[in-house]
Amino acid sequence: MKKDAVFVFSEEQLGYSFSDTHPFNQKRIVLTLDLLKKSNAITDKDIVKPRTATDEELLLVHEPKFIDIVKKAGKGLISENIGSVYGIGTDDTPIFPNMHEASAMLVGGTLTAVDEVMEGRSKYALNLGGGLHHGFQGKASGFCVYNDSSVAIKYIQKKYGARVLYVDTDAHHGDGVQWTFYDDPNVCTLSIHETGRYLFPGTGAITERGNGEGYGTSFNFPIDAFTEDESFLHIYKTAIEEVAAFFKPDVILTQNGADAHYFDPLTHLYGTMKIYEQIPRIAREIAERYCEGRWIAVGGGGYDIWRVVPRAWSHIWLAMKQFPIPSGRLPDEWLTAWHSTSPVPFIETWEDPNPLYEPIPRKAEITEKNAKMLERALHIVRNQH
Numbered sequence: 001m002k003k004d005a006v007f008v009f010s011e012e013q014l015g016y017s018f019s020d021t022h023p024f025n026q027k028r029i030v031l032t033l034d035l036l037k038k039s040n041a042i043t044d045k046d047i048v049k050p051r052t053a054t055d056e057e058l059l060l061v062h063e064p065k066f067i068d069i070v071k072k073a074g075k076g077l078i079s080e081n082i083g084s085v086y087g088i089g090t091d092d093t094p095i096f097p098n099m100h101e102a103s104a105m106l107v108g109g110t111l112t113a114v115d116e117v118m119e120g121r122s123k124y125a126l127n128l129g130g131g132l133h134h135g136f137q138g139k140a141s142g143f144c145v146y147n148d149s150s151v152a153i154k155y156i157q158k159k160y161g162a163r164v165l166y167v168d169t170d171a172h173h174g175d176g177v178q179w180t181f182y183d184d185p186n187v188c189t190l191s192i193h194e195t196g197r198y199l200f201p202g203t204g205a206i207t208e209r210g211n212g213e214g215y216g217t218s219f220n221f222p223i224d225a226f227t228e229d230e231s232f233l234h235i236y237k238t239a240i241e242e243v244a245a246f247f248k249p250d251v252i253l254t255q256n257g258a259d260a261h262y263f264d265p266l267t268h269l270y271g272t273m274k275i276y277e278q279i280p281r282i283a284r285e286i287a288e289r290y291c292e293g294r295w296i297a298v299g300g301g302g303y304d305i306w307r308v309v310p311r312a313w314s315h316i317w318l319a320m321k322q323f324p325i326p327s328g329r330l331p332d333e334w335l336t337a338w339h340s341t342s343p344v345p346f347i348e349t350w351e352d353p354n355p356l357y358e359p360i361p362r363k364a365e366i367t368e369k370n371a372k373m374l375e376r377a378l379h380i381v382r383n384q385h
């Protein structure tokens with residue numbers, strides 16, 4: 001019988017670890033899974049173990065020389081000088097033991113999710129270990145070595161011949177995926193992110209629309225620092241609806257970075273848990289409308305791993321299983337299990353406190369600016385109608 005959803009996970013995903021002090025910390029997957037278990041929202045039957053990606057699969061996107069360097073780096077066989085040409089051994093993306101194996105495992109998890117959905121065993125699939133959207137063909141960047149979404153999209157094209165809509169709601173621009181498919185008219189990338197004026201990686205302007213035959217299949221929605229829930233959700237909902245109606249995908253792949261939250265230490269957006277309740281529910285609706293439900297979701301950024309990510313990522317699974325949006329107190333068992341480990345006091349409810357922060361004086365101005373950006377970013381789509 002076809003399942004509603006599968007959750008791709010094994011402890012091996014935790015091997016992707018730069019250091020104990022690095023902001024990218026896969027412990028957030030453990031915290032999320034435990035929250036779902038203690039909320040009685042998931043059982044062991046829902047969990048599928050990831051496989052590792054083969055070299056042949058990585059080569060669908062990545063350059064042979066780069067893969068070779070990553071392999072050697074993880075065995076301590078190259079100097080940081082050589083590594084830095086390939087984006088590894090930097091402050092952002094340091095070398096760590098077995099980095100090739102760990103990175104290939106995250107890619108394999110997303111491929112596992114793809115096969116579950118495309119072979120019809122499950123309607124939806126979630127791999128929180130994936131979402132490494134800054135990885136380039138020949139270079140690591142921004143905490144990302146191999147780009148699981150890029151490899152997964154090439155894999156979907158080759159094995160299943162399907163048109164893919166990639167939707168990226170991480171606070172950072174989904175540059176690695178965008179540039180990999182910039183010339184490809186059969187892959188559409190949509191990224192909503194904090195403007196690159198002050199935030200890594202600096203790209204993602206609305207003028208980045210694709211190239212050659214791929215012109216018009218790359219969409220960017222750069223929003224202002226301090227953007228709040230209403231404006232974020234208005235742009236996300238309008239963008240995904242209009243772009244999906246225009247592109248008519250066969251399958252949707254969503255990247256679910258949870259770093260657009262007010263608490264996130266690396267970005268300047270002012271989202272609350274309200275955006276994370278809605279993002280996956282709207283994605284699911286779109287997948288139902290255009291793709292007979294086919295929807296694969298991956299993780300991504302998210303650097304407040306205690307207060308934000310477990311709740312935010314739980315909402316993806318809850319949307320897949322069509323549970324109602326939960327409210328009220330988090331399970332006591334979960335709070336008790338983790339509260340002494342957390343360096344910050346927990347938010348003890350599914351919702352954020354209201355208000356979560358002091359009012360922003362420039363709210364109207366920011367909302368207005370974002371709305372104008374949306375008009376300009378969608379003009380290609382709107383001109384077709």
Ligand SMILES: [Zn+2]
Pocket residue numbers: 170171172257259300301302
């Ligand atoms: Zn991010």
